[in-house]
């Protein structure tokens with residue numbers, strides 16, 4: 206009973222505790238956690254390093270055609286390599302339906318492309334833009350059964366948006382078959398109305414994007430989405446939360462007992478609205494939807510992550526090159542309405558939060574693990590395999606060096622974007638060794654695996670039991686019961 210790999214003397218953290226022990230791995234799975242384990246075929250000394258569950262990034266756009274028809278800069282190779290270098294061992298990305306497509310064809314297409322390129326494990330959320338009768342009654346239930354147990358729907362963008370009646374249809378099917386519904390919540394008509402007035406007056410520069418996407422568009426749509434979800438009693442997850450008022454609306458709904466979950470992203474902690482206000486087209490590098498808010502919003506996001514109002518922290522990696530083919534399809538003439546929406550972040554997601562959250566005392570290491578890995582596993586139905594350092598789970602592990610300081614530079618990243626909105630920042634704490642199912646993926650700043658070695662994660666029903674340090678056991682139990690009832694009937 207020897208091990209293929211032993212990682213010894215590390216400081217291990219899960220979402221609920223921290224301890225020193227060795228980890229024994231056999232056939233890609235953790236088979237022992239104890240002190241003084243016997244030598245493995247490979248034996249890694251993690252003295253001085255922190256051993257954490259591999260990051261799960263449940264919001265990435267990889268090799269995806271946007272609603273506006275622009276192809277992402279990262280394919281499943283560069284996207285997953287970049288993720289791995291940043292300490293992420295599983296990604297969920299989007300299989301995007303365009304209105305004429307059948308959803309099964311869409312998933313087949315994305316699965317085939319990911320299979321031959323991904324270096325870490327992956328799964329898909331379906332982006333659903335055409336919930337017609339056949340899709341709702343037949344295709345969607347089949348897709349959910351095949352392990353794609355989450356979908357994303359939009360309240361804005363002409364090519365993507367569903368009306369409230371369609372949202373209710375989707376929620377009802379998701380509730381019946383046990384899928385998590387992710388919602389892009391922004392009020393379409395508010396944005397359209399403001400944008401039209403801006404464009405009529407010749408205001409096309411990137412900075413007007415942030416004006417058109419007013420924070421009230423986010424908070425109004427979030428309240429409406431939550432209300433729709435309560436009407437049919439089906440959980441909902443609000444993605445990429447940006448504004449302080451939105452955080453407060455989600456908090457209030459949760460206090461009422463609503464099964465509402467939410468996500469935020471690095472851009473809402475580390476960027477601000479005014480970052481987009483730059484000369485020429487430079488501001489486009491900071492364009493994402495919803496746009497980052499002010500300092501108060503940043504504080505509200507930190508607080509929401511700390512108190513559990515926001516359960517998952519994902520990158521929303523939306524990689525577009527800053528040239529004619531990507532961000533700016535019409536070059537200098539591109540109006541803010543035509544710029545590709547989204548910023549890259551899959552590689553820096555964890556280093557940013559580790560440095561600015563854990564190292565600066567805003568989050569405990571256990572909270573970091575919950576927000577970057579464990580909660581994603583529960584929220585998206587993969588906790589039986591991922592998200593925790595535990596006997597029987599996949600050996601997805603990251604060894605962090607908490608002393609290692611480095612300056613962010615796009616030239617050192619592994620994506621195919623060519624810029625980062627976080628250029629020049631100094632961060633403390635880096636992932637120095639990355640293991641996926643016991644395979645060493647990154648070591649000595651070098652990729653150690655072949656393209657195509659990642660695996661599809663067929664996911665179970667989401668069971669969003671969110672473990673939070675600092676939450677009283679009573680409240681936690683109450684949440685657990687209501688959630689189980691909602692999902693298991």
Ligand code: DUC
Nearest residue numbers: 389494521523546547
């Ligand atoms: N929504 C996302 O999830 N990502 C990028 C842009 C957007 O609108």
Ligand code: ZN
Nearest residue numbers: 389444445494
């Ligand atoms: Zn979105």
Ligand code: ZN
Nearest residue numbers: 264266521523
């Ligand atoms: Zn996104």
Ligand code: ZN
Nearest residue numbers: 606608609610
């Ligand atoms: Zn170092």
